[in-house]
Amino acid sequence: MDRFDLVKESFEKKSVPAEIPAGKTSEYFGELVFDRKKMCKYLDAGSLHALLDCIEGGHALDRKTADGVARGMKEWAMEHGVTHVTHWFQPLTEGTAEKHDSLIDYDGKGGVIETFDGKMLAQQEPDASSFPSGGIRATFEARGYTAWDPTSPVFILDDTLCIPTVFISYTGEALDYKTPLKKALKAVSDAAVPICKFFDPGVTKVFSYLGWEQEYFLVDESLYSARTDLMITGRTLFGHNSSKNQQLDDHYFGSIPPRVAAFMRDLEVAGHRLGIPLKTRHNEVAPNQFELAPIYGETNLANDQNQIVMNLMGRIARKHGFVVLLHEKPFDGVNGSGKHNNWSLGTDKGAQLLAPGKDAKGNLQFITFFVNVLAAVQKHNGLLKASIASATNAHRLGANEAPPAIVSAFLGRTMTEVLHKLLEVPSDTPIEIAGKKSKSVGLVEIPEVFVDNTDRNRTSPFAFTGNRFEFRAVGSCANCAGAMTTLNAAVAEQLIAFKADVDAELAKGKKTNVAIMDALKPIIKSVLGTVCFDGNGYTEEWKREAERRGLDVETNVPKMFCEFTKPAAVEMFTKTGVYTEKELQARNDVKWETYIKKVQIESRVMVRMALNHIIPAALEYKSKLLKEVALAKEVYGNLDNCGTELVLLENISRHVDEVRARAEAMREARKAANLIGNDYERALAYHEIAESFPALRRPIDKLEEVVDNKMWPLPKYRELLFIN
Numbered sequence: 001m002d003r004f005d006l007v008k009e010s011f012e013k014k015s016v017p018a019e020i021p022a023g024k025t026s027e028y029f030g031e032l033v034f035d036r037k038k039m040c041k042y043l044d045a046g047s048l049h050a051l052l053d054c055i056e057g058g059h060a061l062d063r064k065t066a067d068g069v070a071r072g073m074k075e076w077a078m079e080h081g082v083t084h085v086t087h088w089f090q091p092l093t094e095g096t097a098e099k100h101d102s103l104i105d106y107d108g109k110g111g112v113i114e115t116f117d118g119k120m121l122a123q124q125e126p127d128a129s130s131f132p133s134g135g136i137r138a139t140f141e142a143r144g145y146t147a148w149d150p151t152s153p154v155f156i157l158d159d160t161l162c163i164p165t166v167f168i169s170y171t172g173e174a175l176d177y178k179t180p181l182k183k184a185l186k187a188v189s190d191a192a193v194p195i196c197k198f199f200d201p202g203v204t205k206v207f208s209y210l211g212w213e214q215e216y217f218l219v220d221e222s223l224y225s226a227r228t229d230l231m232i233t234g235r236t237l238f239g240h241n242s243s244k245n246q247q248l249d250d251h252y253f254g255s256i257p258p259r260v261a262a263f264m265r266d267l268e269v270a271g272h273r274l275g276i277p278l279k280t281r282h283n284e285v286a287p288n289q290f291e292l293a294p295i296y297g298e299t300n301l302a303n304d305q306n307q308i309v310m311n312l313m314g315r316i317a318r319k320h321g322f323v324v325l326l327h328e329k330p331f332d333g334v335n336g337s338g339k340h341n342n343w344s345l346g347t348d349k350g351a352q353l354l355a356p357g358k359d360a361k362g363n364l365q366f367i368t369f370f371v372n373v374l375a376a377v378q379k380h381n382g383l384l385k386a387s388i389a390s391a392t393n394a395h396r397l398g399a400n401e402a403p404p405a406i407v408s409a410f411l412g413r414t415m416t417e418v419l420h421k422l423l424e425v426p427s428d429t430p431i432e433i434a435g436k437k438s439k440s441v442g443l444v445e446i447p448e449v450f451v452d453n454t455d456r457n458r459t460s461p462f463a464f465t466g467n468r469f470e471f472r473a474v475g476s477c478a479n480c481a482g483a484m485t486t487l488n489a490a491v492a493e494q495l496i497a498f499k500a501d502v503d504a505e506l507a508k509g510k511k512t513n514v515a516i517m518d519a520l521k522p523i524i525k526s527v528l529g530t531v532c533f534d535g536n537g538y539t540e541e542w543k544r545e546a547e548r549r550g551l552d553v554e555t556n557v558p559k560m561f562c563e564f565t566k567p568a569a570v571e572m573f574t575k576t577g578v579y580t581e582k583e584l585q586a587r588n589d590v591k592w593e594t595y596i597k598k599v600q601i602e603s604r605v606m607v608r609m610a611l612n613h614i615i616p617a618a619l620e621y622k623s624k625l626l627k628e629v630a631l632a633k634e635v636y637g638n639l640d641n642c643g644t645e646l647v648l649l650e651n652i653s654r655h656v657d658e659v660r661a662r663a664e665a666m667r668e669a670r671k672a673a674n675l676i677g678n679d680y681e682r683a684l685a686y687h688e689i690a691e692s693f694p695a696l697r698r699p700i701d702k703l704e705e706v707v708d709n710k711m712w713p714l715p716k717y718r719e720l721l722f723i724n
């Protein structure tokens with residue numbers, strides 16, 4: 001099949017109807033999750049209470065409880081036709097890991113029976129020695145184990161019971177994303193509770209909430225399969241811009257094409273059956289780009305759900321003849337994809353800590369957390385950027401689309417004014433919601449409705465949006481835990497320091513609200529002039545201004561990772577108990593290695609495609625032109641009528657020469673880079689190689705413009721982006 005057949009086939013594909021279960025969503029929501037309702041139904045009273053105790057207290061299951069829980073879980077699983085079980089974990093790769101075991105065992109009478117006990121539920125030792133560990137596990141002692149995280153409910157995927165687990169080495173180091181995230185969530189709760197107690201002594205726990213918005217592209221699978229670069233790297237390494245892409249903004253929030261709508265519906269149903277509260281779906285800015293978002297939830301669970309959804313998307317897309325692209329920048333010249341992480345904190349008494357309260361006390365609590373979050377982001381802005389940095393997200397960072405490669409915070413006019421006002425008034429001035437009281441002099445007011453919330457500054461990587469911050473720099477294929485661990489840990493560290501400041505003010509005999517405000521004022525002064533920035537984050541002036549303010553302006557991804565082992569980060573992560581220094585170093589080794597491999601693979605694909613796909617196509621056209629010229633010479637005896645052919649021939653030869661020269665140079669650069677022993681130095685060398693991609697791409701995209709359309713082997717942007 002040539003390209004035209006593929007295009008025709010893709011264009012003619014009919015939408016496959018979504019399979020929607022009978023009944024209302026609320027009736028099948030969560031049916032494949034062993035949630036509290038199932039626990040009550042399938043567990044005996046002893047096991048139920050012991051399990052709830054573990055969930056609430058955050059401690060591990062003892063064997064007896066595990067056996068009891070496993071018994072009930074097995075009964076439920078069998079009712080759903082489950083035949084296999086797996087520990088489901090999040091190693092330091094993209095995506096999740098599973099190793100399925102069937103439930104059968106010998107029954108001692110020559111047959112088999114289904115078994116599932118507490119041991120299988122609570123802890124396993126998947127060899128799993130090939131996952132990246134940054135040298136924590138040399139293969140000769142490749143023992144790592146997985147242990148159930150009872151705060152993440154067990155779920156069923158197809159015929160398999162999936163048990164969400166942490167993945168740890170036998171020496172205790174975390175080998176996954178979940179373990180440090182859970183530690184950071186505990187740290188932020190432990191640090192926030194004492195501060196909440198100033199306002200409500202009954203608070204015993206603080207929850208971190210995450211609402212992710214997942215952007216993605218869909219491409220037709222027939223066209224996808226004809227593009228080696230998409231198949232191997234998840235993005236197009238070449239491709240001339242389509243004449244029309246997103247200029248007209250006609251895709252954004254447009255009506256959803258039927259084939260895509262059917263895909264989305266199937267995805268929603270699958271998510272809802274797994275208890276994932278998928279809520280929003282819409283077309284994004286770029287053609288064939290879409291977004292989905294659930295209702296926010298507790299961060300650890302919300303992150304598990306994001307991992308599940310990314311997995312479901314891939315499978316369900318195939319049913320509809322699509323491939324889902326989660327890469328941050330699959331196409332040049334149109335927007336890339338991110339994953340906004342909407343983040344907030346709330347107490348077990350129902351208070352939202354990043355939203356204005358009901359009264360002056362509630363508002364002071366809000367301001368306290370709001371300002372401390374800004375302080376944490378200020379102190380660790382470079383580290384937060386490092387937490388979202390990757391070889392793939394590098395294409396968005398600093399590339400004139402959210403996010404710029406500088407982490408600053410957008411407050412909006414209202415909150416900026418409130419902070420300025422707080423600096424002017426005496427520390428015991430009540431902070432009121434506007435309109436609730438008659439105006440009095442010096443009052444600090446927060447409007448009930450945040451006028452500025454609609455004033456969404458799309459250029460800000462960390463924006464306040466009324467009751468939460470939106471960390472917009474997270475990559476679309478990233479595990480949110482990377483960003484969420486760093487953010488929650490940084491906030492925890494700041495809250496610990498703040499509590500000490502308040503205590504020092506209280507020791508001077510001040511009233512609580514005055515002590516808090518006096519501790520806040522120097523922080524407010526500091527953040528307003530540095531991390532807070534409401535202007536356009538894409539401008540050159542901002543880059544200069546940010547540097548002057550002392551914000552991190554590094555754009556080199558391998559260098560960004562160094563933030564993790566700088567003293568400020570090591571101190572923060574060790575003080576909060578999130579990472580040991582050894583883990584931080586190991587993780588950086590993994591990051592550099594992953595970066596190298598990603599760029600290496602892309603570079604190989606690029607060079608091979610240049611030599612095997614592009615140059616031959618160009619030469620084929622060249623040969624056709626040469627034949628025409630030779631024929632003209634024969635017929636007319638001169639080349640007077642061959643002006644166009646000669647110009648084209650010259651162009652093609654020049655571009656082909658450039659492609660070959662650049663491809664060879666890139667191959668040489670790789671050879672040289674591979675000889676570098678040190679991971680970091682090698683990553684820096686690969687960064688240079690990544691920087692040279694556009695130079696090889698340019699002549700190829702030029703060739704696409706001149707070579708006969710019929711001879712071009714690769715599906716073009718206008719085909720990939722507009723068929724759905």
Ligand code: ADP
Nearest residue numbers: 209210211212293294295296342343344467468
């Ligand atoms: P937008 O595109 O305007 O940012 P969306 O509705 O697409 O809005 O996504 C907003 C996300 O933020 C949703 O997942 C929503 O549940 C989540 N969210 C709302 N309030 C909070 C909050 N207090 N904490 C965390 N996430 C929140």
Ligand code: MG
Nearest residue numbers: 213340342470
């Ligand atoms: Mg948003």
